[in-house]
Amino acid sequence: MIKASGLARTFTTKRGTVEAVRGVDFHVARGEIVGFLGPNGAGKTTTLRMLTTLLAPTAGTAVVAGHDLRTDPAGVRRRIGYVAQGGGAAPGVPVGEELGLQARLYGVPRPTERIAELCAQLELDGLLDRPAQALSGGQRRRLDLALGLVHRPPLMFLDEPTAGLDPHSRGNLWHHIRRMREEDGATVFLTTHYLEEADALCDRILIIDHGRIVAEGTPDELKRRVSGDVVTLDLAVPDHGDRADAGDVEATARARAALAELPQVREAVVTGTSVRLTVDQGDRALAQLVRSLDAAGVEVAALRMARPTLDDVFLTLTGRSLREAAA
């Protein structure tokens, strides 16, 4: 659906040239939901504006929905939908008029029926006479989606689709984005600086930083690139009466010995009666871990595993946390 090669964009400002996007190569297959994850200013929006024909690349090109960005922008435009970060509805124009104009500009057959169908899907029923400025944040965002979807594009571009929404509206929008793919077979390319969003929504993630793609993969693949999962064990300590900490020492020593035999365990840190382990592929190692401890006579009171987050991935790749980079 998208094949970008060497796509780059520099801006000339009074203070010199800024390389917003420094040559990105990637592809997106039909039916995928792919996320562009990175802090603000990383080049996400610039890339999206190039792919949607709004901004001419200074170098490189891309084939979008079967048409070359440089030689056939009109062909690209007919086959894509785009929802900008700030939306695109005029504040004072009633919802019905905006949708009607959009449908007629795309030459949608039977626009009234298409609009009714979209409004039912996107929970915009009964709002057609209301101006966009009188809608709630979530309704407004669903109107933006409806404007982008009116001509049933096979490829949708969403720039920060849930920025500024409350958690409930965000979940609701995720549901609608998944539905685009499931019911209309659309391919979705979105940008986000929310880790949860990339994690919950995307089949595949491209991590962008300083105008370059620094990593690419499924959320799980990316997380596995970070040094393992964190498993925390709380040990059940046998009662030694007057010498309370003797049991601790004995239990932790036995646990250590048992864990040292396991190749998946990279690191073990003991604090009191809890042991914090760094483990490769924690989900697979967990059963083996429990069996070994059992065999060594160590009783486990509680066991917790934390998977690394995409923030840990970003931290490993760039040395900065995504949250602080975004701030």
Added chain:
Amino acid sequence: MNIASALHDTRLLYMHHLRASLRTKVAVVFGMLQPLLYLLLFGPLLTRLNGVRGFGDHDPWQVFVPGILVQLVLFRSGFVGFALIADLRAGVVDRLRVTPVSRAAMLLGMVLRDTTVLVVQAILLLAAGLALGLRAPLPGLLIGLALAVLLATGIASLSYVLAMVTRREDAFASLLSSVTLPLMLLSGMLLPMSMAPGWLDAVSRCTPLRYVVDAVRAAFLGDYAASPVVVGTAVTVVLVAASVWWGARRFVRETA
């Protein structure tokens, strides 16, 4: 982009923008408050200028109303760009640019809407002039109206391009006032340039609106074939053709 789809898109956008204007009828009326105030609060002073060159031999309203008509065009059409800056900021322009809409239609739809609104305002203004004492033949009034409409098309096109290029209200506003005020003063809108000293008259002749104002004045006097009408019409047509052509080209390039 073929002509048929450009016309189709222009019609769609024209109707869309016109509906928006109809929603804000109050703004259409308030938009002509400034010229109306000139008519009401400044016009009566001129009726005392009997014997002054350029006034004494005519009905002062025949000299003054044409100036105010051109002023309406200059200020109303000059300021239409502000609406485009608001649309740029709201993302409306980018939303339209992602559709396969004809780029020229994006500009023409807005300009034709502005011209339509201006026709209404100009008719109201002329009616107010007639009520205050203006006497002019109907063909003369119609020629004046036609020149005003033509000029509005050109000035609105220029306003949108400047808005598109500056993209910020403050920059656009200062650019606008530095252009419109000298144009207004040098056109002789308020007082005819026949009163001007030689150098001012010479400078005035280098600005296009001088000829438009003179043409409308001559038309109101009934001198349809007189040279001011012919020259003024020619200047207007050339100005409008150049503005719309250049405006459309720049607009298409900016929105490509």
